[in-house]
Amino acid sequence: MQALVVESPPTTPPAFDYDQIPLGYYDEVMRTGHPVRRCWHRQKFQRALAALPPGPGLSVLDIGCFAGTFLGMLPGDRFPRQLGVDIIPKQIEWAASHYAAPYREFRAIPGLSALADLGETFDCVTLIEVLEHLSAEEIRALLGHVGRLLKPGGRFLMTTPNYASAWPLLERILNRASDVKYEEQHLSKFTYPGFERQLRAISPGFERDLELELKTTSHLLSPFVGAISEPLAMWLSRCRDPGQWRFPFGSLILARFRKTEG
Numbered sequence: 001m002q003a004l005v006v007e008s009p010p011t012t013p014p015a016f017d018y019d020q021i022p023l024g025y026y027d028e029v030m031r032t033g034h035p036v037r038r039c040w041h042r043q044k045f046q047r048a049l050a051a052l053p054p055g056p057g058l059s060v061l062d063i064g065c066f067a068g069t070f071l072g073m074l075p076g077d078r079f080p081r082q083l084g085v086d087i088i089p090k091q092i093e094w095a096a097s098h099y100a101a102p103y104r105e106f107r108a109i110p111g112l113s114a115l116a117d118l119g120e121t122f123d124c125v126t127l128i129e130v131l132e133h134l135s136a137e138e139i140r141a142l143l144g145h146v147g148r149l150l151k152p153g154g155r156f157l158m159t160t161p162n163y164a165s166a167w168p169l170l171e172r173i174l175n176r177a178s179d180v181k182y183e184e185q186h187l188s189k190f191t192y193p194g195f196e197r198q199l200r201a202i203s204p205g206f207e208r209d210l211e212l213e214l215k216t217t218s219h220l221l222s223p224f225v226g227a228i229s230e231p232l233a234m235w236l237s238r239c240r241d242p243g244q245w246r247f248p249f250g251s252l253i254l255a256r257f258r259k260t261e262g
Contacts, residue, residue, distance in 0.1 A: 061085070124150075152259055166249075217250025
C-alpha cells in the first residue's frame with residue numbers, strides 16, 4: 001500500500017497544546033485501554049528495548065518520555081543510569097511519582113535547546129514516536145544534539161509512523177475514535193522507503209555523526225491479534241528479532257543509528 005506523503009511545511013504551524021492531554025494518558029491506555037491499543041503500546045516499547053544493546057551497565061536518555069512508561073520497563077542492571085526528559089512539566093511530575101527510582105530520573109526541559117545543558121553523555125538515546133511531532137527545523141536541531149549527547153559508539157534509537165503502510169488509515173480511525181487527535185500533532189511524515197532521504201533533506205550531513213545500522217518496521221498485524229488473544233499478540237511480536245525483520249509495510253518505522261568514532 002503506497003501512501004501519499006506530504007513533506008513538512010517550510011514554516012512551523014501553530015503549536016499543538018500538549019497540556020490538554022490527560023495526565024499519564026498513554027500509560028493508562030497501555031494498561032487499561034482496548035486490548036489492541038494495549039498491545040500496540042506494549043509491543044512498541046518491547047521492540048525498542050529488543051533493538052537496544054544488551055548491556056549491562058549502560059546509560060540511556062529518553063527524549064520525549066511523556067509519562068515515563070518506556071523507562072519504567074527498563075531493568076536497572078542493564079541500564080543503571082536512566083534519564084527521561086519532556087517539555088510537559090505535569091507529565092514529568094506524573095512520571096516521577098510512578099516510575100522514579102535510584103537509577104531513574106525524570107526532568108522537565110523548556111525546549112530542545114535545553115538538551116545542550118544536560119551535562120553528560122549517554123550510551124543510548126531513544127526517541128519513541130516523537131519525530132513526527134517535530135517540524136523540520138526542530139528535527140535538524142535535535143539530530144545535532146543527539147550527535148553531541150551520545151558517547152562514541154553509542155546508539156540512537158527512534159520510532160515513527162510509516163506513512164507507506166496502513167498507518168494513514170489507522171490515523172483517521174484514531175482521530176474519530178480517540179480523545180487525542182493525531183492529525184493536529186503530526187507535523188513530519190516519514191516512509192520506510194524514503195526514510196534516509198527525508199532525514200538528509202532535513203539535516204544534510206547528519207550521517208557524519210550518526211551511521212544507520214538498522215532500519216525495519218513493526219506493527220504489521222500482531223497488535224490487532226490482541227482483540228482475540230493478548231498473550232498470542234505479544235508472542236507474535238517477540239518471535240522475530242528486530243534485526244531479522246525487514247518487511248517494509250509495518251505501521252511503525254524503527255531505526256537504530258551508531259555514533260561514529262570520529
